[in-house]
Amino acid sequence: MASLEKMRRNKTTKAASIYDVAHESDVSVFTVSAVVNHKSHVGEKLRKRVEAAIRKLNYRPNLIARSLANQRTHTIGMIVPDIANPFFPMVVRGAEDAAQRHGYNLLLCNSDDSLAKEEAAVELLLSKRVDGILLTKAAEDFRPSLRQMIKEVNIPFVLVMRTYPKLTKDAVITDDYQGAYDAVCHLARSGRRRIGLIGGPRKVSNALARWEGFHDALKAEGLRFEPELVIEGDYRIESGLRAGHALLSHRPDGIYVANHLMTVGLLQAAEEMGLRCPEDFGLVSFDDYPWLGVFRPRLTTVELPKHQLGIAAAELLIRRIAGDRSEAVVKKLQSELRVRESCGFALHVSRGRSENSDRSLEAKGLR
Amino acid sequence: MASLEKMRRNKTTKAASIYDVAHESDVSVFTVSAVVNHKSHVGEKLRKRVEAAIRKLNYRPNLIARSLANQRTHTIGMIVPDIANPFFPMVVRGAEDAAQRHGYNLLLCNSDDSLAKEEAAVELLLSKRVDGILLTKAAEDFRPSLRQMIKEVNIPFVLVMRTYPKLTKDAVITDDYQGAYDAVCHLARSGRRRIGLIGGPRKVSNALARWEGFHDALKAEGLRFEPELVIEGDYRIESGLRAGHALLSHRPDGIYVANHLMTVGLLQAAEEMGLRCPEDFGLVSFDDYPWLGVFRPRLTTVELPKHQLGIAAAELLIRRIAGDRSEAVVKKLQSELRVRESCGFALHVSRGRSENSDRSLEAKGLR
């Protein structure tokens, strides 16, 4: 009898299996499984015995084996461009919080916005049989074999921050168009007339939306579009630095930058060129962080609800995993203009230091 | 014949299994497995056939099944206090980079430095049979049953940033003592005499080391220790804010803060009290970030090699997983004092703006 054979290896210092528990409490594995999973009513007596054995042997189910049997890993894969980009940690945290609440774990990958790395990550995640994937898609299509594999494995994807309808229409994004629009309008109303843009890579949806918001705001404010004041970056510091040099040489009096990292590069460029913000140029940037309220220049920014973004994405994904087949949705989260001083707002309105509007710092970024 | 039975479900849109490939190429599963894993020389002909079938069916091995058979998941668990604390993203990124290079993935968990959450995370990771765990340990001991389980599963742990010998002596940390020492000496040499401290929770090793560095530097510089100038925080903004209010009311002329988040809180407090840095108090903080060079006050900081920390920890862990039984090591990485202006250095030495020392920003933080 093979099953008896199996039970004979409990002297070794290995984690107890369901067989060990069954043996110890003198019941079948079915019974053990039933009490572990609270299924299929088990008689009082047996249950007690099994529970005692579980405690005695310190039994914990092997989730790998369970996954193989159940075809569910309770793991979700998350691919971000770069967790070291300060935008993403809070998004990931939100996703992890939600995942955790629903009994899921997060397998994290970085793509550096490179298609090759992204494909490798997806393929690995599929092979590891994650139940679903959260993805901030890089610009280009997956290769056909990967698309095929995705189809076969048939797990849900939810896009984060950027849409990519070819893959899935489920996405959680922020209102980038409106955010950019608000930013530029604020610049204009602060009296800036020659407004420049350092944008993200036009190939990805959120960058494009921010470009459009910029353009439309310019038009709405009756400002002229000057091509040399508009530069495409890649969301990294280095590109902001280069763009900054190029842009500032034309002496715009206002600049909208599409993310924080490029803003850092821009400020570095300004520093090197001896230009000051907000005296020489007004600035509105995307992404807010708790510390931006305490350093100068006090950046006026468009805050995106990063934590909420991660939560919403994970929850949508988990609903899909649970079998929700309702129509695909792109959930758009509101952005929020946080006026501080980098457009010269406080400069014009009042010279007092108490005018800055981040008294609310305590309530916000302080987790 | 049962094996024939199995092969009869290829019309359904499921991912191909090794059986499907075996059937398609008319060989045994052993042969397929052999060519997939490049083991046990397979004849030219059969190999070609198998490879063709693999391509045709778009076969990828199910890593869950493989893990069950191999008892290895090629996954490592990583538990950090909070990925949204800007210190950790770069550490995680380093770990992920190294893991990735060695064919491992990262399962990420947040503990919020709470023992309960940490225990829950460890238990889950063990149940998911990760091959090893990277852990920034919270202060207290695991409960006995968990310790028992760890022993049974017998997987390696490597501690990150904080030692905790009761669990394991393998750790990768930074030279916190020296960093704090350098920070305080710099403050003293900038002419500060009444130096305060906002430290981390004394219960964790790195915070303690920073306290000791602070004390010894005070002594070495012949400065008096004033108990009311020393406050314990928890590495979060909120605690820095509270500590800042308490501390600044005693009007120290120099402050050393043990991490960036508490520095943000401190600056907020200073703002609220109408005190300025570096005019009213000098400041040296831990953790450097690429953007600290472009905002004012230009913080003098002690940079910790975060990325390298993650890499070293993951690589040590992976060596342990691979069976390296050599003596436990705690690898200590050097910190680096980055002098900028928040101690009044530039103020005293020169009033020019070009004196700041972060011309190297381009080379450093720009990934």
Place this chain on the structure above:
DNA sequence: TTGTAGGCGTTATCAA
């Protein structure tokens, strides 16, 4: 209510 046996997709041991 409880037990038996087969399946999940691989790897690995033995024979052939």
Place this chain on the structure above:
DNA sequence: TTGATAACGCCTACAA
């Protein structure tokens, strides 16, 4: 070199 076949640890019809 290849092919059966038994693990790996769990779940779950189907039986009893």
